[in-house]
Amino acid sequence: MNYHWDWSVFSQLTITTVDRYWQWMLSGLALTVLIALLAWMFALALGVLLGIARTVPFRPARVVVGAYVEVFRNIPLLVQLFFWYYIAPVFLSLPWQAVINTAQPVLVQTVTAVLCLGLFTAARVCEQVRAGIEAQPKDQFSAALALGLKRRQAYRYVILPMAFRVILPPLTSEFLNVFKNTAVVLTIGLLELTAQSRQVGEFTGHIFEAFIVATLLYFLIAQTVSRLMGRLERRLTIPGESGGGR
Amino acid sequence: MSRSGVRLALIGALIPVIAMAAPRFGSANPDDGSGRRTTLEKIRRTGVITLGHRENSIPFSYFDDRQRVVGYAHDISVAVAREVERELGMSSLTLKLVPVTSQTRIPLLINNTIDLECGTTTNNRIRGRQVGFSTNYFISGTRFLTRKGSGIHDLDDLRGRNVVVSAGTTSEIVLRRVNAQRKLGIRIIAARDHGDAFVALEFGKAIAFMSDAAILYGEISKAKRPDDWHVVGTPMTEEVYACAMRKGDVEFKAVVDRAIQRMMRDGDMRKLYARWFQAPIPPREVNLQVPLDPGLSALFAYPNDLPLE
Numbered sequence: 001m002n003y004h005w006d007w008s009v010f011s012q013l014t015i016t017t018v019d020r021y022w023q024w025m026l027s028g029l030a031l032t033v034l035i036a037l038l039a040w041m042f043a044l045a046l047g048v049l050l051g052i053a054r055t056v057p058f059r060p061a062r063v064v065v066g067a068y069v070e071v072f073r074n075i076p077l078l079v080q081l082f083f084w085y086y087i088a089p090v091f092l093s094l095p096w097q098a099v100i101n102t103a104q105p106v107l108v109q110t111v112t113a114v115l116c117l118g119l120f121t122a123a124r125v126c127e128q129v130r131a132g133i134e135a136q137p138k139d140q141f142s143a144a145l146a147l148g149l150k151r152r153q154a155y156r157y158v159i160l161p162m163a164f165r166v167i168l169p170p171l172t173s174e175f176l177n178v179f180k181n182t183a184v185v186l187t188i189g190l191l192e193l194t195a196q197s198r199q200v201g202e203f204t205g206h207i208f209e210a211f212i213v214a215t216l217l218y219f220l221i222a223q224t225v226s227r228l229m230g231r232l233e234r235r236l237t238i239p240g241e242s243g244g245g246r
Numbered sequence: 247m248s249r250s251g252v253r254l255a256l257i258g259a260l261i262p263v264i265a266m267a268a269p270r271f272g273s274a275n276p277d278d279g280s281g282r283r284t285t286l287e288k289i290r291r292t293g294v295i296t297l298g299h300r301e302n303s304i305p306f307s308y309f310d311d312r313q314r315v316v317g318y319a320h321d322i323s324v325a326v327a328r329e330v331e332r333e334l335g336m337s338s339l340t341l342k343l344v345p346v347t348s349q350t351r352i353p354l355l356i357n358n359t360i361d362l363e364c365g366t367t368t369n370n371r372i373r374g375r376q377v378g379f380s381t382n383y384f385i386s387g388t389r390f391l392t393r394k395g396s397g398i399h400d401l402d403d404l405r406g407r408n409v410v411v412s413a414g415t416t417s418e419i420v421l422r423r424v425n426a427q428r429k430l431g432i433r434i435i436a437a438r439d440h441g442d443a444f445v446a447l448e449f450g451k452a453i454a455f456m457s458d459a460a461i462l463y464g465e466i467s468k469a470k471r472p473d474d475w476h477v478v479g480t481p482m483t484e485e486v487y488a489c490a491m492r493k494g495d496v497e498f499k500a501v502v503d504r505a506i507q508r509m510m511r512d513g514d515m516r517k518l519y520a521r522w523f524q525a526p527i528p529p530r531e532v533n534l535q536v537p538l539d540p541g542l543s544a545l546f547a548y549p550n551d552l553p554l555e
Binding site for chain 1: 372373410423425435436445452494
């Protein structure tokens with residue numbers, strides 16, 4: 001292969017001559033991590049509430065949340081992102097549209113990305129939480145209620161602590177997916193890790209070096225996340241309880 | 247602890263392996279023992295020439311309303327393929343078309359997926375480190391596309407405004423550079439391609455779209471209401487377009503250059519220009535009406551393959 005390798009491109013001055021290419025990669029990494037963490041916190045909070053709502057003995061709540069899950073889980077993420085970025089603001093009043101369109105684009109795009117990824121991931125978290133709750137023996141609920149706990153207390157002190165332990169491994173995968181899914185935001189113009197590595201590749205002519213570094217960074221993120229989650233899992237294990245995961 | 251220790255050691259070992267192996271896989275690739283293999287030999291052996299094309303660069307290389315690849319640069323690449331046929335004495339070369347983007351064209355050339363890319367690729371020195379360029383076939387200056395009545399007439403009107411560019415283009419380089427040097431505070435949106443950049447402009451995400459004038463005219467031609475848009479501003483740079491091929495393949499470059507220079511000599515290139523820039527073109531049969539630039543006419547008279555930057 002007739003390719004000229006040069007790993008020093010990252011220390012070269014960029015096209016603007018005010019910074020260096022490693023700083024571009026770093027800013028891409030920072031944006032990827034920021035969007036993923038914010039989206040994950042949002043998804044976790046919303047997903048848990050929705051997941052509980054799917055199991056309560058109140059049909060309208062179950063139907064509405066069921067519809068939410070179907071919509072957000074079945075429409076491709078890319079389409080959802082385009083909807084939130086381009087279409088949704090059109091329904092706002094003109095002054096609001098003007099505010100959004102003249103604001104700092106990175107801010108608007110980041111908020112949109114967090115919202116979109118969060119709503120999408122919440123639908124998936126919701127299903128995990130529901131599965132975790134439904135995995136608990138029915139008797140647990142009856143026993144809790146028989147002890148005089150309110151339904152809320154039964155969830156809070158009996159069902160959820162066990163359910164969360166069961167779903168910790170699949171939640172780890174969802175968490176990892178959020179990081180990988182952040183790459184779609186380059187389609188609305190956000191320069192996250194993948195986009196920045198393309199930029200560096202394009203402007204230096206050393207696209208393979210840029211992609212290799214991006215690959216390693218994604219790999220490091222994924223390893224960090226799964227190690228932290230693994231540690232959390234071990235800490236939460238209840239001895240003798242198979243639901244603990246190990 | 248010991249388990250995670252082992253895992254960490256494995257990962258630690260894997261990272262340098264990936265980093266080292268990636269270059270090595272590559273360099274072992276096309277030779278398979280028989281020495282350097284040129285593009286012409288590859289084409290002779292397979293009977294196929296693979297052309298990279300754009301999906302969305304009107305009027306250079308794009309899909310028309312029947313999903314066929316058409317355009318000024320595409321016609322040039324087909325003419326090159328015919329020249330290769332003559333050179334090899336083969337009567338029926340198969341043309342294989344592979345869509346590429348600004349981000350994929352260079353890797354796809356280097357890994358032998360495509361043999362030639364004629365689109366809107368600017369011939370510049372940075373790219374010249376990795377790929378070879380044919381005789382230039384187009385000259386364009388970067389300008390701004392904006393909605394009529396937006397109040398934008400030139401660069402200085404864009405202070406503190408949102409401006410969209412296609413990521414990785416020379417326009418992005420120029421805009422980022424002038425923005426940093428003159429502290430204009432322009433907020434730059436880097437869209438994935440020209441189509442996405444125009445969508446951002448249409449939806450008001452940006453007040454102007456900076457690109458090569460020819461591309462901007464192409465975008466206007468497919469707008470729902472072409473009359474709403476116009477191209478403004480003094481050209482900030484000159485760019486020359488050329489076909490990209492694998493670097494150092496002298497024989498193939500000679501054939502490509504011969505095809506292009508003959509078109510320029512015979513007046514075919516001038517006719518091709520009229521066909522794509524001064525006559526109705528698909529998909530909406532709009533006439534871009536771009537007059538022939540004196541610089542371009544000079545290029546046709548004195549062909550060269552020099553990068554401008």
